[in-house]
Amino acid sequence: MQRDQGVPQPRLLHIEADYSPAVSKTEPWVDLRSIRIDEYLQARSLAVKTQKAYRQDLQHFLRWTDKAWSAVTARQIAQFKTHLVRKEEGQRVLSDATVKRILGTMKAFYGWLWRCGYVDRDPTIEVQLPKLAEPEADNLSDEQVEKILAAVAGTKLCDRNLALFAVLQHGIRAEAATLLNVGDFDGQRLWVRQDKGGSKGVVPLDEEGVQKIQAYLGWRMSQGEVLLPESPLFVSASRRNRGARIGYDTIDKLVCQLRDITGIDFHAHQFRHTYATNLVLDGMNPYHVMTLTRHKSVQSFRRYTKAADQQAAEAAFYETKRRKRKTEPGSEQ
Incomplete structure (x- = not known):
């Protein structure tokens, strides 16, 4: 039988095996x-x-x-x-x-x-937390505040810095102050919408505080800035970040500068302590003070009432002694 001439003859091909090791792709370790x-x-x-x-x-x-x-x-x-x-x-x-x-x-x-549902038991239930001594309020004296504000007035951006310290003097945390917008100031009060632990609230301002914020915003408009409700209340004036919202580091640097000028070793949060303590000492209902400072825990607020409690206790002591002397024989009626 004759083979079909159109079909090619089969050929065996020799294929060399590649025994080179495969390159493994190691994924980075993730905890x-x-x-x-x-x-x-x-x-x-x-x-x-x-x-x-x-x-x-x-x-x-x-x-x-x-x-x-x-x-x-x-x-x-x-x-x-x-x-x-x-x-x-x-x-x-x-x-x-x-x-x-x-x-x-x-x-x-x-x-x-x-x-x-990630664990079937909580191993931390029985652990006891260390007991801490009740913290004291870390207040600034009237003289210290006056000296610090005088130094603020001499800083390069005095309008901004005076307005900023006016906000701190009303018990608003430094971080929360940096997050305020122009629209959060209604001419009488500040609306704190972002703060530690979600403690939002409204803070009324005294006349001096209102004037300082208005002066700062007026200065910005005089520089040609268009202020919108969503514009940051406090902005940077540095060459790199001009017009951008300031961060906590701006306040920290300013406080360090003021420490060197005044010789007072203080931090920004002390203005919050001073604000709360002074309101209680001036006779304001502690519950109302808690509303303004937006404290959620009575225990954490207790530090601000201790000074007022001590003052009231001493006054009651002397009043009790005075009444006792009046009732003793031979005392003047």
Whole structure:
């Protein structure tokens, strides 16, 4: 039988095998525990600085152990507490306040893990937080405030800085002051819409505070700026960030400058302490003061009423002694 001439003859091809090793693509190592922290922070309405603080607190535990969140036991939480209160070279590494904050963050985080079903038990329930002494209000004296404000008036951007310190003098936190917009000032009061722990509220301003803010806004308009409700209330005048919203670092740098000028070792938050304490000492109902300062905890506000309570107790003591003397035989009626 004759083969079809149109069909080519088959040929065997020699194929050399490639024995070179395959290049493996190694994925970067990811600590899955951090993903839960990210999810926890995203689920809560927290300010940027508060989120950073929570993350730093939880990082203490991540550095201490590599156990998964669900594998941690109550005994290990107790051991972690012992680690936090350790001493090195005879001195505590962390203060009781820091240890309490870290353990409090752990408790809140594990409560969230349990509610979300990520763990079947909360190992932090039995851990006891350190007891702290009741904090004192860190007030500035009238003389110190007067000296600081005189120094503010001599700064380069005195209109802005005087208005800024007027806001701080009304008990508004520095971070919250940087987040205020022009529309938050209605000519008599400030509407605090973003603050620590979501403590929103309205703060009435005294006449001097209103005048300083109006003077600053008037100066900005005289420079040709068009002020809109959403415009930042306080803006930078630096070459790089001119017209942009100031941040906390601007206030911090200004405070450092004023410390050097006045010789007073103070921080911006002391104006909030001074505001609350003075209102209570002047006889304002503490409940109303709490409304203005937007405190959510009576315990944390207690520091501001202690001075007024002491003053009232001393007055009652002397009044009691005076009445007793009047009732004694031979005393003048």
